Each structure stands twice: as C-alpha cells, then as structure tokens.
Amino acid sequence: MLAPNNTTDDQPAFIFIGIPGLENLHIWISIPFCLLYFMALTGNSILFLLVRTEKNLQEPQFYFLAMLALTDLGLSLSTLPTVLGTFWIGSHQIGLPACLVQMFFIHTLSSVESGILVAMAFDRLVAICSPLSYSRILTSRAIVCLGGTAFVRGAVLLAPLPFFLSSFSFCRDNILSHSYCYYPDLLTLACGDVTFSSAYGLVFVLCTFVLDALFIIASYLKILTTVLRLGASDRGLRSMHTCACHLCTVLLFYLPLISLAVMHRYAHGTPPLLYTTLSNAYLLLTPLLNPLVYSLKSRQIQAALQRRLWVQRVTAGE
Template identity: 70%
Template sequence: MLAFNNTSNWPTFFFIGIPGLETAHMWISIPFCFLYLVAFMGNVLLLILVRTEPNLHEPQFYLLAMLALTDLGLSLSTMPSVLAIFWFDVHHIGLDACLTQMFFIHTLSSIESGVLVAMAFDRLVAICAPLNYTRILTHYTVACLSGASLIRGATLLAPLPFFLRTFSFCGANILSHSYCYYPDMLNLACGDVTFSSVYGLVCVLCTFAVDFVFILVSYMKILATVMKLGIQDRNWKSLQTCACHLCTVLVFYLPLISLAVLHRYTQETSPILYTTMSNAYLLMTPLLNPVVYSLKSRQIQAALRKRFWAQRVVAGE
C-alpha cells in the first residue's frame, strides 16, 4: 500500500511495478530472472573470450569488451530494485539509494553511448583508411577513447544527484519505472525545477544527441566510400562488418529516444507503456548485445567454437 509523504528533504520513493498485474509479480519474475541471467552470462562470456583469445586482441574487440563491461554495470544497477518488487513486494526506496542508482544508470548509459561512438570511429578508419588502421587505432587510442567516455559521463552527470537534493518532495512520490530515473524524479520535486530540467536537457544533447549524429555521419561516410570504390564483393563484405555495430546502435538508441519522448511530450501515457519502454531501455540492451555479436561476428563465433571444442576434449579425457 503506497503512503503519501509530507513535504520532506528525505523522502521515500515508491516503484509501481507493473500496474494491474500485481498479483502475478511472482510469475513475472521468472522471465525477468532468466533475461538477467542470460544478459549476465553473455557479457561475462564476451569478456572472457576477449581476454583469453589471441585472435580477439584487436581494437574493435577491446571496445566490445568495454561495451560488455558497461552492460554488466547497467544490469547490476537495475536488478536489485526490479527483483525486490517482484520477489519481495518491496516497492519503496530511500533518497540516498535512489540517487545512487540514478547516477550509475545515467552515467553508464552515457559511457555506453561514448563506446558506441568509439566503435563507429573504429569502423570508419577500418573501411575509409585501412592502410592507416594499425597506426591510428592503437591500444593507447582505445584506452583514450574509453577513458574519455568514462570521464565525460561521470563529469556531466555528477551534478544531477546534488540538484535533486536541493528540492523538497511532496505528495505520493510514485516513480513511473522500476528504477530511479532523473526526469521521473524531477517531476516529483516541489519548487522551480527550470534550471535542473535545462541542465538535464543539455546533458542529453551533449552526450546522446552528439554521439548519435557522429555515428550517423560516420556511416554516411562509410557508405559513400564503399559506393565510390565500386560494387564488389570485397567492399560489400567490408560494409557487412558494420552490421553488429549498427544493430547495437539501434538496440540502444531506439528505446532511449522512445522513453525520452514519452517523458517530455505525453502527459497521460499508460503506466504499462512506461513500464514496458523503461524495461526495454535498460534490460534489452545488455541482453541483445552479446547475442548480436555472437550471431554476426565470425571472429566471436570462431572463438566460441574453439572454446566449446576445447571443453569437450577436456570432458572426454
């Protein structure tokens, strides 16, 4: 039963779970647990393969390992509150815990967006300047790109929890998702939230919008280069190496954009739609990325087959 809070600087927030299906939460937890388990195992397996297989010691796979590490962080950031709702019917969370979860979710999302830009740059150099690939995409370059994504995300988003701490919260602090999300919490704040709202918009424009434009321009340049070289099997095979990255970009940005649109431009959206989009935003990305790369990348498939047969040989002995 959700209670109403008096105006307070130290409120309790409430997750609604899946509206209308409260009695089925225990059953719904089964597929959620399965999806979290698959996401966890898939990303851990990618990290192990990149770490142990010499054929994967290349810049594009180091960036893939960074992507998998970020996806693991996103899964672990949302899993406690989601499973607490479904398993234990725990719908409340304190301010400090909520702000901590919110910071990690937004920071890791920003880092993932930055890693996707680095992966687009990797494909751009590989196809448009293949002779200079080893000179440009060195281990140092990969480390700098990954570090820049981390610093940008942490620096831009660090003020968000402090902004929310300056507000009082009144009424029923009911969140629209199964985790803490900055626009959702800001809607519950009492007082003038104009500056905080504008800063949040600036963060979105400086991260996701800029990153998406760079990725789009990169692939326009890649396509133009392939078309200029002529329609040959070798060129189209080079273009096909971008398929994994393009699928990952779509899986990440489409739910993100849809959720942002729902928050800013719809006032009476169905709570079930909010819940579906929010879970798709932060659960499907860590789940689908390992699947996409396992199905599309020949090097990953070869590494998986090698490890599988090695385990069978050991078991047979």
C-alpha cells in the first residue's frame, strides 16, 4: 500500500496512511466521513444563503457569520479530496505541488477563521459595551475591512511556507501523519536545516492564533464585567445569550487546534487512533458544528429558516 521514498525525483510523493492498523476498515470508516462532509457543506451553504437572502439577517453579526460559513466551506473542500481519497477509494499518494497547494489553503483558511472570530468578538464587544455607538462603528465599510484584513493577513503570512518547503529535499519515508498536508508534518520530513522555517511557523502562530485568542479573552472579560453591572435585567440576559453562540464557536475552533499543536511538539507517543481523531476534528468538526450551534442558539436564524421552509412548502403545494 505504501509507496517507496521518491527523493530522486524532482517532485517527491507523499503518502497518507489513514489510521494505522485499521486499513481493512477504511472503506467503512469512509461512510461517516462522507456523511459528516455532506452535513458540513450543506449546513454552511444554507447558513450563507440565509444571511444573503433574508432581510432580517442583514446585520453586522450575521455578515460575520456568513464570512465564517464561507471559510468553513473552504476548509471542508480543501481537505475533502485527500480524506475521502484515503478512506474511500484507497488513494494514498499525493505529489509535492498538490500537497503544498492544499497546505496553503488549509493554513490560510484557518488563519482567516481565527481573524473572523476576532471580528465577531469585536462586534459583540461594541454591541454590549457601547450600544449607542454600534451603528456608527460597525458600518458596511468597517465590516468589509475587518473581513478583508483577516483574509489578507492569512494569505500574506502563509505565502512563504510553500516556498520554504519546496526548497528542501525529503530524505525520509515521506509518510504523513494526517489525511491532509499539514505544515509541521511536512517539516519533520524535510532534510537539511529547518530552523528558520520552524521559527517562521512559530512566529506565524504567535502573530495570528495567540494574539487572536488573547483579544477574544480580553473582549469577553470586558463583556462579562459590563453584563455583571447590568445585573439580571433583560438586556443582560439577552447579551449573554447572543454571546453564547460565539463562545461555543471559539471553543470548537481553538480546542482541537491547541490539542493538535501540543501533540505535534510534545506527545510523540500518542496512539494513532487518538492522533487521527484529533487531526480530523481540527478541520472537520468545526465546519460541521458551527451551523448547528447557530441554528440551535439564534432565534433569528431559526425564524429565517422556518420562513424559508414555509415558503418552499407553499410553493411546492401550488
């Protein structure tokens, strides 16, 4: 099943092994993966279309939610070919150019999602702490700038990584730990001095995910103090309810991300099943659960979805 190392070729090949020890069950494991991808793609598509078409959702917080749905769609589509290829049809090999392209999109979109979560935290901070200035601060131009900044930051900071990796030769077995191309995973297979590339990856993490997480924590500490001053009033309860969805989204994104980063650096003896589960949870569960969280928690989205379903039912009846 595993191809030999191709270090003599101009373009080395990399091997996805799926779940070691469970190779005979990969075809069955592909069934839940197909279902999860279908649900993630469908849920985020519906969420994006609702925000775009429903007038009651034409608000800054829902615009950011639409950006989040688009980013989750991109994340799902970027990993779908290799994950399903590995588990469903047994396609375990990928060339270096395709691997670098997939790696770029995965890490860029992860950075964009982190930036959008920051924008959503800022939206809630202004809405709760400075409600009278909300419409003046969160203008259409400000929304576009926040979303555009998240995208440009991710793309610019990630652009050097494929060039770093393409300059190395690969002298090991070229067997990847994940079912997709992940920068730290590829870096461990590179020959030569990878100190600068490793340091750049660390700086990227510090300048994006760590700073974003600190801003989100600071925002919610400020929100919490404001809500506590409001006491048990209707406004305080509404404020906590609107923040619940975003907090769930933040936890869904950062917990698998942090767990995977720690395992890559310190937990080298991790069982393959746990390692594979967390690596797929990092990029699959977040796009899957975000639409469910907002659909269950946001009354406005529930109402918009019910109206859309009712219109379709009436149209079909005619």
